Amino acid sequence: MLRSACLALFLVALPCTFTNAADDRPNIVIILCDDLGFGDLGIHGHPHIQTPFIDSLADEGLRFTSFYSTAPVCSPSRVGLLTGRSPNRAGVYDWIPEARTPRPDAREQVHMKKDEVTIAQLLKKGGYATCMAGKWHCNAAFNSPDQPQPGDAGFDHWMATQNNAAPSHQDPVNYVRNGKPVGKIEGFSCQIATDEATGWMAQHVKNNPEQPFFIYLPFHEPHEPVASPPALVKQYESVTWHPDQAQYYANVHNVDLAVGKVVKALENAGVRDNTLIVFTADNGPETLNRYRSANRSWGITAHLRGMKLHTHDGGFHVAGIFNWPKGIKPGQVTDTVGSALDLLPTACDLAGVDLPAERKLDGISLKPLFESGTMNTPARSLVWAYYNGINDARVAMRHGQWKVLARLNGGNFPKRQNLTPTTLAEAKAAKLTDFEIYNIDTDPGEISNLAGRGVAEETQLIKQIKTGYAELVDDSPAWTPVTKSK
Template sequence: MRILSLALVLLTATVAWAADGEDRPNFLVILCDDLGYGDLGCYGNSTIQTPNLNALAKQGMRLTACYASAPVCSSSRAGLMTGRTPSRIGVYDWIPADNVMHLQASEKTIASLLQADGYATCHVGKWHLNGKFNSDQQPQPGDQGFSHWFSTQNNASPTHENPNNFVRNGKAVGQQEGYSCQVVADEAIHWLKSGRDADKPFFAFVCFHEPHEPIASPDELVAHYGDAKKEGEALYYANVENMDRAVGRLMKAVDDLKLAENTFVFFTSDNGPETLNRYRNAWRSHGSPGPLRGMKLHIYEGGIRVPGIVRFPGRITPASESDEPICGLDLLPTICELAEVSAPKDRTLDGASFAQSLDGGKVDRPAPLFWHYYNAISPAKVAIRDGDWKLVAHIDLGTKKAGGYFRPEVSQAIKQGKLTTLELYNLADNLAEKHDLAAEKPEVVSALKKKLQTKYDAVLDEAPDWAAPSK
């Protein structure tokens, strides 16, 4: 009888655990490419039509101090996926095709952690975490936690229209009809409706190529912006609007499948906007950083502060806003907390969970937010944010030239770079970073410099060198 009672107790516990497992939240992370802080209606843009993202903000929370992990694409994605500062794990810059730099197999990602705990996982769109794409020489999306993937190495090629460089689960699929954001949305919607194991909670990572160059947009949407004066301006605005339509279709699928109540949706961008004529073919880039200084490839706010919208019914008050600083690095610990999955304990995590901020709380952040980018356009290449204070430092890389794409021989120069000129800004009073307070606040500079130097040294001490490929 005692054996039977014990069996019933164990059975009851197992059933209860299973029921709890079924209630674990789903996660949908939507990442845009080069979308500026000022590109959406809900962030003050009065020209570009973004009704679906405006509606998403009204359904959830608009983040006014949402940061990317880095001011450049591959680095930002690596930080988001791992919760670790990109330079710490050796993703120092954007990754050209066939480059040696990649997200290493030893890293634990959001997808690998959730997959190991019973989640169905899917990546759709831009990958950009390796140079040797769809090759056994470097890890692919399927090696880093995604049971289904429909991806490109970098940008949609030859443009967003009828792209021909997608690979599905290791097999090239040839030219796709339509525009990249809609192709990506189609795949994600198909997976949600019939491609996943519906008995499992899911993590879907949907990465649009828009509005990164080379931009292509439907003529019907370009016609919405007949008042545009500059070459390529209407094309860019239509590109953002087309992406907004793709988000709308994706959210409708979630709602139609009655998944909304238990799905955490996070929308953001990988870095700030590309700006017109930075390079010869960027004539279609008209992204806006809004009131912020700088753009993509800058450590200033315009390069790293991005749109951020979270929807999680029952946890988030609709149409709410939060000025709590959060970063792409925070996504892994946040998702782990919400999913009740253990975050990695065997390595340094640079992010912190922002789960408490969803209902008005503060992020318990043990160390200041930190950004490092050796190849920035501006001389400022390292920064920390501690409360409202932001300290920016220039780096002296010595005689080694670091311009252009990443090369293995640059690794040592990066690791030996010395911090030089310091700039200090109070973001509460000076969001545009126009007034450098370093000379006026030497005591603040001194305290923050110690924190910055400590973090900088720790990150570069762990950062790997990349060996040149053997010939």
């Protein structure tokens, strides 16, 4: 039975200090939670869940009040983060099931294609060492030569699962390290992934102190099947309605402890001051009991409407915390609209790496915000098209203070988890209808629909979402189903 880390990985616990002297570019660590509700953090007002390490990153760095994931569900959200492009452009429209038999909608084929360009690839090309540990969920055929794997996406070292930790966060058996199954690992998944990443980091800094590094740390938590350390669960028994709720609260608390371990490891390695830590989530919280094993999905969105799978803000308005002692002044809170799409161009800007000229990017660099506290650029439009949404609006846009939603064909466009040539043609022909307009500055809960009520910008906003959707769907690829031979 394997332990959560080999001897080399325990080096992170040693109080030794290394230097990262010659290359002054920042190290970059992106921590991504899975199904974390916007309201699940202390910094966002949760009355019970203790998240002091995450809260400290926010207090001592930059916190966004309007930060968005690239989709309201896991797989496309991750592909968008890694590529800086709407996941629709990559052909990843919904969560990716494990490849088994051919399906009529070709979902067994879906993956982040080899011609996509990731943060890891660009930073690696720029001289960075790269590591990934946690939940991958960017392909259907995991650890198979049939589809690209994390190593093909630019990661020098990786330890990952295709989707969720199994059988739960506790003692998972499905991690794969650099193409080789690891077997059962004792412990809890966020701690296991953290040990892997920080152990790799400590070794790297010791052996290559002049080379900056990039770590992508996508936790499985607090996605179901939730399992949490009993001692943490006990702390929440007196403030929860149900034992499963205590399990969820403890799960988020355990994530916070893992974040604290990351910070401590960076301090021990002597690289904390020049490391940018980004903390965010892939989408909003899961709905309690939406499916059979979602009994511990007690996440909340605070004031936001909707949850995971919704195009209202509860589906993809997530935590956006940036902490970099050397480059970001502490105590900043910004109402600038940010997105996980921005992580690739921001990382490249900080690393002095050219963006891929041949790729259509949807993100922008946030470096000016770090330097001056303002972007000094016109408001941009963030557009989402999620064809399997729970709410009726399949298309959404955030532009400045405005949130706009629209149905397709009056709500008669069928739910789609993937697009084939036939259904892509239908998506391109679909008309945006039944517009909703909300002023997020005054109505962050999207309660009062202002469409048709005299908003001066209404005509322009509707034109923008129509244009944005048309541009996005015209750049969306289809997956061709396998034809069964007779």
